[in-house]
Amino acid sequence: MLIVGASSAMAVEVARAYAEGGARLFLLGRHPERLAAIADDLRVRGARHVETAVLDLLDLDAHEPALESAFAALGALDVVLVAHGILPDQRECEANVALTLNAMDVNFRSAVALLTPLANRLESQRSGKLAVITSVAGDRGRQSNYVYGAAKGGLGIFLQGLRNRMHRSGVVVLTLKPGFVDTPMTAEMPKNPLYASARRAGRAIHRAIEGGRDVAYIPWFWRPIMCVVNNLPEAFFKRLRL
Numbered sequence: 308m309l310i311v312g313a314s315s316a317m318a319v320e321v322a323r324a325y326a327e328g329g330a331r332l333f334l335l336g337r338h339p340e341r342l343a344a345i346a347d348d349l350r351v352r353g354a355r356h357v358e359t360a361v362l363d364l365l366d367l368d369a370h371e372p373a374l375e376s377a378f379a380a381l382g383a384l385d386v387v388l389v390a391h392g393i394l395p396d397q398r399e400c401e402a403n404v405a406l407t408l409n410a411m412d413v414n415f416r417s418a419v420a421l422l423t424p425l426a427n428r429l430e431s432q433r434s435g436k437l438a439v440i441t442s443v444a445g446d447r448g449r450q451s452n453y454v455y456g457a458a459k460g461g462l463g464i465f466l467q468g469l470r471n472r473m474h475r476s477g478v479v480v481l482t483l484k485p486g487f488v489d490t491p492m493t494a495e496m497p498k499n500p501l502y503a504s505a506r507r508a509g510r511a512i513h514r515a516i517e518g519g520r521d522v523a524y525i526p527w528f529w530r531p532i533m534c535v536v537n538n539l540p541e542a543f544f545k546r547l548r549l
């Protein structure tokens with residue numbers, strides 16, 4: 308298994324679930340010391356083999372060498388989880404084009420840049436599951452987070468097309484859409500009953516990957532919620548303060 312953005316709280320929980328099953332893992336992330344600590348934890352939990360490498364996803368030239376080392380370490384990949392992302396302050400983005408574009412670069416552009424060669428490699432091996440974390444925020448633009456939502460929504464469309472293309476080669480493309488999850492990303496936000504723990508979200512992601520799903524809301528109850536949200540008429544929706 309390859310995990311991109313492996314220090315993400317949700318990704319760590321997914322990695323733990325796989326480690327308990329004796330998986331071999333390759334972790335990519337920005338901070339070597341954080342990756343080393345996560346790798347130690349996964350070994351204690353039963354992982355058969357764990358390797359790490361440093362990758363800042365904004366460094367597009369570093370993507371190919373990072374993928375090369377992952378494939379060299381593990382051979383064929385059964386599962387890839389792409390988990391990196393940032394949640395920018397919406398109000399600050401409205402006043403700052405650079406901040407807006409940085410959010411697009413991390414959440415959309417870097418993911419597309421990585422997924423393009425990755426998908427080609429999985430297509431050649433004619434197997435594998437490619438799971439990518441987007442967000443319920445990508446389902447419908449809202450005033451409180453439409454910069455983040457646009458990047459995640461764009462990524463969702465990219466994945467939809469990729470899934471359609473990869474179907475013939477036997478590669479599964481899974482779009483993961485978490486709702487509110489209690490992780491460092493949302494540490495400053497006031498919590499409400501819809502928040503799930505990183506552990507609950509991670510376990511749900513593990514089940515979705517193992518179940519061979521195409522699209523999974525995390526946890527499941529976001530599917531009916533977003534069904535309602537997505538079907539509200541625009542003339543009504545634009546008046547809401549969401």
Ligand SMILES: NC(=O)c1ccc[n+]([C@@H]2O[C@H](COP(=O)([O-])OP(=O)(O)OC[C@H]3O[C@@H](n4cnc5c(N)ncnc54)[C@H](OP(=O)(O)O)[C@@H]3O)[C@@H](O)[C@H]2O)c1
Binds near residue numbers: 313318487489491
């Ligand atoms: N928490 C939520 O409520 C929620 C809801 C929907 C979707 N999501 C999505 O879920 C995914 C995981 O997030 P999380 O909630 O687990 O939050 P998190 O713990 O803050 O994880 C975010 C991860 O993204 C990594 N990252 C950010 N910029 C990067 C870059 N340029 N290069 C490499 N890695 C980078 C961070 O690495 P560092 O450790 O180096 O900073 C961190 O590992 C993200 O895609 C997020 O957008 C989260």
